[in-house]
Amino acid sequence: MAEDEKNPAREIITAYAQAHFRYFRTADGTVYAQRNGHPVARPIRSQGTTGSHRQELLVGLYKDGRGVFNGTSMKEALDLIEALALTEEVQAVHIRVAPGFDGATWLDLGRSDGLSVRIHPTGWDTVVPDPREVCWRRTQLTGELPVPVKDTDGKGIDLLLRLTNFTDAQTECLAIAWLIGCLGPGVPVPAPFLTGPQGAGKSTAGRMMVRIVEGMSGDLRRAPKDEENLVAAVAAGWVTALDNLSHMTPDLSDAMCCIVTGAESVKRALFTDGDVHRSAYRRPLLLTGIDVGVIRPDLAERLLPLRLERPKVRRTEAELWAEYAEVLPMVLGSLLDLTVKVRAAEAETPTDLRMADFAHLCAQLDAATGFGALAAYRTSLDDLNDDVIEGDLLAQTVLRHAETIEPGGAQRMTSTEWLHCLGRLYGGDDFRTLPKGWPTTGKVLSDRLKRLQPTLAARGVLIDSGRDHGGRYLLMARPAPAPTHEQPELG
Numbered sequence: 001m002a003e004d005e006k007n008p009a010r011e012i013i014t015a016y017a018q019a020h021f022r023y024f025r026t027a028d029g030t031v032y033a034q035r036n037g038h039p040v041a042r043p044i045r046s047q048g049t050t051g052s053h054r055q056e057l058l059v060g061l062y063k064d065g066r067g068v069f070n071g072t073s074m075k076e077a078l079d080l081i082e083a084l085a086l087t088e089e090v091q092a093v094h095i096r097v098a099p100g101f102d103g104a105t106w107l108d109l110g111r112s113d114g115l116s117v118r119i120h121p122t123g124w125d126t127v128v129p130d131p132r133e134v135c136w137r138r139t140q141l142t143g144e145l146p147v148p149v150k151d152t153d154g155k156g157i158d159l160l161l162r163l164t165n166f167t168d169a170q171t172e173c174l175a176i177a178w179l180i181g182c183l184g185p186g187v188p189v190p191a192p193f194l195t196g197p198q199g200a201g202k203s204t205a206g207r208m209m210v211r212i213v214e215g216m217s218g219d220l221r222r223a224p225k226d227e228e229n230l231v232a233a234v235a236a237g238w239v240t241a242l243d244n245l246s247h248m249t250p251d252l253s254d255a256m257c258c259i260v261t262g263a264e265s266v267k268r269a270l271f272t273d274g275d276v277h278r279s280a281y282r283r284p285l286l287l288t289g290i291d292v293g294v295i296r297p298d299l300a301e302r303l304l305p306l307r308l309e310r311p312k313v314r315r316t317e318a319e320l321w322a323e324y325a326e327v328l329p330m331v332l333g334s335l336l337d338l339t340v341k342v343r344a345a346e347a348e349t350p351t352d353l354r355m356a357d358f359a360h361l362c363a364q365l366d367a368a369t370g371f372g373a374l375a376a377y378r379t380s381l382d383d384l385n386d387d388v389i390e391g392d393l394l395a396q397t398v399l400r401h402a403e404t405i406e407p408g409g410a411q412r413m414t415s416t417e418w419l420h421c422l423g424r425l426y427g428g429d430d431f432r433t434l435p436k437g438w439p440t441t442g443k444v445l446s447d448r449l450k451r452l453q454p455t456l457a458a459r460g461v462l463i464d465s466g467r468d469h470g471g472r473y474l475l476m477a478r479p480a481p482a483p484t485h486e487q488p489e490l491g
Contacts, residue, residue: 008073009067009070009073009077010077010080012061012066012069013057013061013069013073013077014080014081016057016060016061016064016066017033017057017077018081020060021033021035021036021053021056022034022035022036022131023044023084023085024085024088024089024135025086025088025090025091026090026091026092026093027090029086030045031043031044031082031085031086032044032093033053033056034131036131038114038131039114039116039128039129039130039135040114040135040137040138041093041131041136042056042137042138044078044085045078045082054074054078057074058074093135093136093137094108094134094136094137094185095108095136095138095142095238096108096110096214096237096238097184097185097238098134099185099186100118100129100133100134102120103120104120105118105120105183105184106129107145107183108136108142109126109145109146109147110142110143110144110215111144111145113128114128114129114136115128116129116134116136117148117336119336119339119340120340121340121343121344122340122344123340124336124337124340141214141218141236142214142237143211143216143217144215144216145213145215145328145332146332147329148332148333149329149332149333152333152334154334154337155330155334156327156330156331156332156333156334156335157176157334157335160208160331160334163208163320163323163327164204164208165200165201165310166205166306166307166308166309167307167309169371170372170375170376170379171306171307171376173365173369173372173373173376174192174304174362174377174380175192175306176373177365177377178190178192178209178284178304179209179212179335180342180361180365181284181357181358181361182239183213183335183336184361186357187357188262188282188355189284189357189358190301190302190304191259191260191285191286191302191303191304192209192287192305193287193288193289193303193305193306194206194286194287194288194306195290195305195306195308196290196307196309196310197290199310200310200311201308201311202288202289202290202308203243203288204320206220206241206243206286207220208324210239210241212332213238214239216325216328218239219241220243220244221233221240221242221243222242222243222244223245223252226251227251227252227255230252231281234285238284239285239286240259240284240285240286241286241288242285242287243288243289244289245288245289246289246290246291248295248296248299250296253295253296257298259283259285260282260285260302261282262282294391294392295391296451297454298451300384300387300388301354301381301384302354303384304377305384338368338369341368342361342365344368345364345367346364346367347364348360349363350374353377354454362374362376381458382458385459389459392452392455393435393437393438394422394438394439394445394449394452395452395455395456398422398449398452398463399459400425401421401422401476402461402476405476405477405478406478407478407479407480407481408478408479409477409478410476410477411477412474413473413474414471414473415442415443415445415446415472416442418449418474418476419439419441419445422445423438426438449474450463450465460478460479461476461477461478462475462476463475
């Protein structure tokens with residue numbers, strides 16, 4: 001009798017699996033399987049259509065002449081493998097981009113052979129990463145990228161900008177800065193909001209930007225109706241692109257803020273009473289639309305408006321995308337060349353901007369190219385502050401009242417006193433004229449002013465709160481202008 005026939009099927013499967021695969025767990029306890037020498041890892045419990053580990057084992061056992069095994073044997077073997085793997089080392093898995101050793105980062109090309117791009121301040125190259133340095137996770141949203149072209153002399157960037165309709169050079173340099181930021185796993189980047197008149201090619205430009213990182217299968221999506229579906233879509237890919245936004249609810253606005261700067265979702269694990277499933281995420285986000293109405297101040301700090309204009313010459317979709325697919329390897333190569341130069345450049349980090357990492361990236365881009373990206377970023381944020389103020393009657397009223405305060409002066413009142421003061425300023429003594437959405441209590445007013453703090457500060461009005469022997473108060477101040485140092489006249 002053959003030795004295999006004496007052993008239970010689960011032992012044959014377990015021995016084969018441990019000989020051909022490496023098993024490890026992530027910080028949240030999920031167990032992954034990684035074929036020896038290959039950087040792509042799969043959850044051993046995955047039942048997805050992208051290829052589960054169970055399918056890998058079945059095919060491997062059959063092709064190597066070990067036999068065909070039933071579901072019970074496979075389940076018992078996987079249960080044992082999972083239990084053993086929970087004692088192994090912890091390693092992270094990554095979608096599309098990942099940190100590496102010695103300051104390098106990696107870009108997954110989505111190929112079956114595992115070929116990836118290693119990006120370092122000294123250069124970039126296409127290699128298969130060591131599985132212990134990088135573990136790629138693939139989903140249905142992981143498209144395949146072409147092998148980038150080397151030594152493009154920057155021609156790929158010019159080809160990309162020729163296919164888009166950005167209004168000016170400042171908008172173009174911000175789009176390039178965002179693309180570079182998408183290649184950095186540790187850099188939160190603001191969400192580009194592609195806007196412009198009808199027919200300006202916003203959706204087309206959005207697809208082109210997304211497909212540089214996600215491949216030709218990357219596309220725009222409609223905004224999900226609830227946060228749970230949005231988080232699920234975000235966690236399965238790298239760049240999330242939402243198309244044709246016309247309205248943004250407070251819940252969607254808050255969810256977008258979390259996506260840009262990072263958050264964690266915790267929900268009860270299925271079929272359990274006490275266990276939970278954790279999902280941490282921070283992803284590049286891209287939006288398109290003509291107008292989304294009133295923008296909340298916290299989201300405005302995380303947006304990057306990119307305006308487009310209507311093209312002078314129209315082209316067919318087939319012609320446009322055929323050219324794009326042809327030049328994509330060169331576009332990606334040029335972007336990688338520029339990324340290497342930017343990461344090697346030295347620049348100071350601006351300390352007055354919320355998205356400091358992206359501001360520093362813009363400063364590095366300026367040092368490497370002289371584009372003026374940081375000044376363009378500041379201008380875009382200033383324009384967004386104007387949009388927030390134009391859409392918020394309370395902010396307008398606060399700025400009107402602040403004009404009565406002398407520079408360098410301040411006023412301090414309770415939140416209820418501020419509510420009556422600002423209400424009289426807007427609607428006179430007849431409070432029935434106050435608009436819908438106006439704060440109705442001092443607590444609501446205090447919360448609204450806290451949310452408006454960055455916007456008002458950009459217009460020279462500081463809001464602070466505190467407590468003294470008389471209770472809590474709100475302080476409104478106008479800082480004195482900075483002294484100017486005049487040069488003495490030379491006699």
